[in-house]
Amino acid sequence: MNQTADEIQTFHGGCPHDCPDTCSMQFKVQDGKLIGVRGNPDHPITQGGLCVKLKDYEKRHYHPDRLLYPLKRTGPKGSKQFKRISWDEALDEISTKWKDIIASDGPHAIMPNSYLGNQGLVHGLNGGDAFFNRMGATVCERTFCGEGSCTAWLLTVGPTAGVDPESFCHSKYIVIWACNSVSTNLHHWRIISEAQKNGAKVVVIDSYASKTAKEADWHIAPKPGTDGALAMAMINVIISEGLQDQDYIDNYTVGYAELTERAKTRTPEWAEEITGIPAEDIRRFAREYATTPPAAIRLGVALERTYGGSQAIRAATCLPALIGAWRHVGGGALQFPVWEHPYKFDVICRPDLIPEGTPVVNNLQLGRVLTGETKLETPIKSMMVWNTNPITQAPETDKIIKGLEREDLFLVVAEHFISDTAAYADILLPAAMGAEMEDMILSWGHLYLTYNTKCIEPPGEAKPNNEIFRQLAKRMGYEEENFRWSDTECLENYVDWDSPTCEGIDLAYMREHGFARLKDFGDKDVRARHAKGEFPTPTGKCHFLVEGATNFVAGPFRQMYEGFQPGEALDSLPDYLASRETPDTNSQLAAKYPLNIISPKSHGFLNSCYANVEDKIKRQGEQFVLINELDAIARGVKEGDQVRVFNDRGAFEGVAKISEDVNSGIIVATLGYWRQLNNGTVNCISSAEFGDMGHSTTFSDNLVEVSLA
Amino acid sequence: MATLVTDNCQRCRFTECVTACPVSAFRAGEEMLFIDPDTCVDCGACIPKCPVQAIYEDLDLPEHLNEWIEINERRSKIMPKITNKEPPYVGADDRKASLGF
Numbered sequence A: 001m002n003q004t005a006d007e008i009q010t011f012h013g014g015c016p017h018d019c020p021d022t023c024s025m026q027f028k029v030q031d032g033k034l035i036g037v038r039g040n041p042d043h044p045i046t047q048g049g050l051c052v053k054l055k056d057y058e059k060r061h062y063h064p065d066r067l068l069y070p071l072k073r074t075g076p077k078g079s080k081q082f083k084r085i086s087w088d089e090a091l092d093e094i095s096t097k098w099k100d101i102i103a104s105d106g107p108h109a110i111m112p113n114s115y116l117g118n119q120g121l122v123h124g125l126n127g128g129d130a131f132f133n134r135m136g137a138t139v140c141e142r143t144f145c146g147e148g149s150c151t152a153w154l155l156t157v158g159p160t161a162g163v164d165p166e167s168f169c170h171s172k173y174i175v176i177w178a179c180n181s182v183s184t185n186l187h188h189w190r191i192i193s194e195a196q197k198n199g200a201k202v203v204v205i206d207s208y209a210s211k212t213a214k215e216a217d218w219h220i221a222p223k224p225g226t227d228g229a230l231a232m233a234m235i236n237v238i239i240s241e242g243l244q245d246q247d248y249i250d251n252y253t254v255g256y257a258e259l260t261e262r263a264k265t266r267t268p269e270w271a272e273e274i275t276g277i278p279a280e281d282i283r284r285f286a287r288e289y290a291t292t293p294p295a296a297i298r299l300g301v302a303l304e305r306t307y308g309g310s311q312a313i314r315a316a317t318c319l320p321a322l323i324g325a326w327r328h329v330g331g332g333a334l335q336f337p338v339w340e341h342p343y344k345f346d347v348i349c350r351p352d353l354i355p356e357g358t359p360v361v362n363n364l365q366l367g368r369v370l371t372g373e374t375k376l377e378t379p380i381k382s383m384m385v386w387n388t389n390p391i392t393q394a395p396e397t398d399k400i401i402k403g404l405e406r407e408d409l410f411l412v413v414a415e416h417f418i419s420d421t422a423a424y425a426d427i428l429l430p431a432a433m434g435a436e437m438e439d440m441i442l443s444w445g446h447l448y449l450t451y452n453t454k455c456i457e458p459p460g461e462a463k464p465n466n467e468i469f470r471q472l473a474k475r476m477g478y479e480e481e482n483f484r485w486s487d488t489e490c491l492e493n494y495v496d497w498d499s500p501t502c503e504g505i506d507l508a509y510m511r512e513h514g515f516a517r518l519k520d521f522g523d524k525d526v527r528a529r530h531a532k533g534e535f536p537t538p539t540g541k542c543h544f545l546v547e548g549a550t551n552f553v554a555g556p557f558r559q560m561y562e563g564f565q566p567g568e569a570l571d572s573l574p575d576y577l578a579s580r581e582t583p584d585t586n587s588q589l590a591a592k593y594p595l596n597i598i599s600p601k602s603h604g605f606l607n608s609c610y611a612n613v614e615d616k617i618k619r620q621g622e623q624f625v626l627i628n629e630l631d632a633i634a635r636g637v638k639e640g641d642q643v644r645v646f647n648d649r650g651a652f653e654g655v656a657k658i659s660e661d662v663n664s665g666i667i668v669a670t671l672g673y674w675r676q677l678n679n680g681t682v683n684c685i686s687s688a689e690f691g692d693m694g695h696s697t698t699f700s701d702n703l704v705e706v707s708l709a
Numbered sequence B: 001m002a003t004l005v006t007d008n009c010q011r012c013r014f015t016e017c018v019t020a021c022p023v024s025a026f027r028a029g030e031e032m033l034f035i036d037p038d039t040c041v042d043c044g045a046c047i048p049k050c051p052v053q054a055i056y057e058d059l060d061l062p063e064h065l066n067e068w069i070e071i072n073e074r075r076s077k078i079m080p081k082i083t084n085k086e087p088p089y090v091g092a093d094d095r096k097a098s099l100g101f
């Protein structure tokens, strides 16, 4: 980086945040400083714009609260009292402690905990997996979002990207099912709104009037957790009215007779009782969907967040095959296009190093694990946390804090800031940020590879995650060659550059261009991946019926470990499965806690990132609680009152906003606010029980009560 | 609270700003554009597109332009949506030059 003082250089970047858009960025660098970011104008999805969170990403790099040096705790746990130590001291202390624990308790007493706080192949979700797999540490299953949907999708259609998100420009009927695209998938929304301008009808299914629902041609608002009933009733209408594509069904699907039988009693009238949506609306919706090709469904992550959520996704994933939507460019369903990306997760995670019998814990149940409520043969004595912040993001928060307060728990955290979780660290390591490290960023929202240039030095002594693991591996005596790979060598090894989808693309190409479209199956104007079936399932067909299926979590979310999968038998067909906590299904609990809560992402934050930045808090506003007027009056709550939301698991506070955007019986409070800046956070009230598949969350399956604070 | 258009946007209609917007938040006044604060998602994509620096996020707004917050709120509600690029007004380039851009 030789440059004169006034010369501005531009480098390719990739947004590393947990967002499906994975924007291609331009880093503007002057004098070794990041002075600005832009969306890459040449990228067909980014189209020159970023979002409210990232538009001034440079400020996050230079935020005055950034961690610059390794720190060691000096006060009580959580007190944020630390002293500066050197990297050598920090890494020596960690490795000595871990060696002691391994000697006394065995490696199962140690666990990693990371998520998609960084989506880089090198420094992200799976970045430390090889290290901990080599150690033989307890495997951490990480199922914050999308894992139930992955299981449902894989069972039904296999690892396909489905309809290309860009092909939605050709769609005439677009269903956005449980996704607030305007806030969390903005660049896909842009494509959808273009289609809308060109005459496509946009239907948004969401239990409250999100920003996206307000832009829809039709907003359908089922009660939380009842989407499965809606989807089953659509199947019922399509079959009973003869709207199905029999030729497609006969050639490319399995289990039509069984599905027909199952759907027989799932009438619109039956679904009206459950969902609160008039039967006539359900009929109209099914008819329109079945007769307006090309029809595309965008499956949102939120759909899985109730006990029966994944079954709902399975039902919805059957719809395109039933009506032959897959025949058309711009027809089908979209879940996570990541399935067609050429990443070598086995090389990244090295599951071959995992000793047999290694136990698994799940990060949603971290509180139970750390407090001993979950019975483990070897209790956890040490945890390393990076790219995640369980105190705000995981359920049963109060329990997690109890666990983190344990004097005998040795907690290592790599972070950018003293997050709620980092506050409890024994050793806190300063982590590098976006422009400070080389990586390629995975995408679960489009079909492009994205490159990120290291174009500035990290501040102070901050280090990239992968460098931390390289140095720890050295101290632990791990000699496998992957622990010596530079970040560049990692990229050379982590991507299957020889696969047909990378034809003409290599790392040099990525460095020069910043992004590359995957080559398989044609571009957005021709891709009809399943026009002739060809589903990547064992039979090559779409499975309405899956015989002998058992529950599992997809490999990348459990360090590619196949041991101790959930394993219980699954229903062979999709269906509606009621939530655990609603007034209809649990009247006893509802007598105490009558309201269902939904906790979507905040528009101005990215999970808990940016919720410590003053401007972003101003933009987003303080924690609020959307409540319907009827419910507010019943509790003596007026607009702007500070209210307390609570159940047996915990409580948080927010400012009441009385709104018709929520129906009576539901409240909405968005996620991400920091506990150290607020009175509790949303997840204090969330249950850590799993949904029906993929150990999904149940964030939208919780009953609460609201009172004046 | 939102991103807004200020008085530098008079008789311009370069409208690069409009094509950058992912949510169709721009409204067309006779002389200038406005942003509907209830539609805008503050993504910032339009700001660098404006050749005369007429667009600001309210958090960065110079104080002497404060009145434009209310003007955008009010005018955006009665003006039609503009979502496509239009030909610039005659003299737009001269005006741009006179503003020092």
Ligand code: SF4
Binding pocket: A015, A016, A017, A019, A020, A021, A022, A023, A050, A051, A052, A053, A054, A186, A187, A606
């Ligand atoms: S958070 Fe999403 S929309 Fe925003 S810049 Fe990153 S990838 Fe793009």
Ligand code: SF4
Binding pocket: B005, B008, B009, B010, B012, B013, B014, B015, B016, B017, B018, B032, B033, B049, B050, B051, B052, B053, B054, B055
């Ligand atoms: S580019 Fe700037 S000056 Fe021109 S129309 Fe848009 S806001 Fe107005």
Ligand code: SF4
Binding pocket: B003, B020, B021, B022, B023, B024, B025, B026, B035, B039, B040, B041, B042, B043, B044, B045, B046, B047
């Ligand atoms: S900030 Fe973004 S959403 Fe707002 S007007 Fe500009 S481009 Fe549109």
